[in-house]
Amino acid sequence: MNFDAQQIVQRELDSGEKLIWAGAPKQGTVFRGSDIFMIPFSLLWGGFAIFWEVMVLSIPKDDAGAIAYVFPLFGLPFVIVGLYMIFGRFIYDSKKRAKTFYGLTDRRAIIISGLFSKGVKSLNLATLTDVSLTEKSDLSGTVTFGHENQMANFFGGNSFPGMGGANVPKFELIENAKDVYSKLRAQQKG
Missing domain, CATH: 1.10.287 (Helix Hairpins)
Structure with a gap:
């Protein structure tokens, strides 16, 4: 677990909630398919x-x-x-990814982000129906919660300020994405 991410996500947990995984997206300059x-x-x-x-x-x-x-x-x-x-x-x-942190608990998926102010997105695991995994050969990848708009991604979806609202929530560019996906699915079943 990423130590900084773990500390930041821990602050958002409810009483009795157990943290399963915490992480952050890949840092630095990233080139995407778009x-x-x-x-x-x-x-x-x-x-x-x-x-x-x-x-x-x-x-x-x-x-x-x-x-x-x-x-x-x-x-x-x-x-x-x-x-x-x-x-x-x-x-x-x-800069936006440097201020983004992810958490998976026994109850929900948590996305903490915001360049100028902190926003917290909380997704109840019991009600998540469309969860998908995209994995690269280096085992990094993205866990997506919902149906992705591929046309928006083609035109740079997230790269324009104010355009991120149209994107579905996701744990983007994380290490060991399949492991996180498996932990999430196990929590949904259990």
Whole structure:
């Protein structure tokens, strides 16, 4: 068990509740399947937005009048979005995972997360019906609670602030995912 995760999850337990497992998602920069689409798209978007901004900033101010001031302002939001898509989303995702902890008790699955404020998601094991496991060759993986929207994942689902609400709860990018999945299923049966 991850010691930090164990301490943090322990604080959320009810009286008489027993902690079975505690962990956290993989830390650092993580590339996902959606990045096959998102990286080239972000480079095209960001590259064009930066090109636009450089070109409009090079317009002589005295020849263009108000356009020389309006066009750079118009392009600025596109540059900001482009820079976020190119590298900001990786920083956001990494910081968000650094503040995420998972727990499995004899009664529920607990997800503690939040970049600026702590949120606690509690899933009653007795009422969970759709639990799935995705495992990689290194035995890491994800335990998902509910039906995943694959289209949202393809377009970077979690990589944009505010978009995480559409995703189903999960123990994402954990070590020994099958072991955690087996412990969860055993608690549901017992």
